[in-house]
Amino acid sequence: xxxxxxxxxLVDVSFDGEVCRHAAECVRGMPEVFDxxxxxxxxxxxxxxxxxxxxxxxVVGRCPSGALAMVExxxx
Ligand code: SF4
Numbered sequence: 001x002x003x004x005x006x007x008x009x010l011v012d013v014s015f016d017g018e019v020c021r022h023a024a025e026c027v028r029g030m031p032e033v034f035d036x037x038x039x040x041x042x043x044x045x046x047x048x049x050x051x052x053x054x055x056x057x058x059v060v061g062r063c064p065s066g067a068l069a070m071v072e073x074x075x076x
Contacts, residue, residue, distance in 0.1 A: 005071055008044025010053040012071035013060060015042055020067035029059035 003016040013033075026034040032046045033056060047056040060068045 003069075006040055006042040006044050008046075008053075008056075009048050010050070011044060011047060011056060011073060013042050013044045013056070014069045014071050016067050019065050021065040023064050025062045025064060026059055026068060029062060030056060033059075 005014045
């Protein structure tokens with residue numbers, strides 16, 4: 001199990017590279033967050049408004065393998 005969490009201001013995203021099937025749904029859906037040429041390649045910091053966080057939730061929901069998962073912040 002190699003699940004890693006990438007933190008953002010509103011939501012976090014976790015990713016397990018052993019599960020990823022490289023379907024690239026994430027890269028197509030929100031390239032400003034998922035950029036395989038960047039390190040780290042997942043940058044939820046870009047999702048800094050509620051609308052962008054919703055888009056990120058939608059794109060993560062499209063991941064066909066379950067490699068990506070949302071990690072919601074607790075309500076404050
Ligand atoms: S959408 Fe999921 S399976 Fe496809 S590349 Fe992204 S993380 Fe991997």
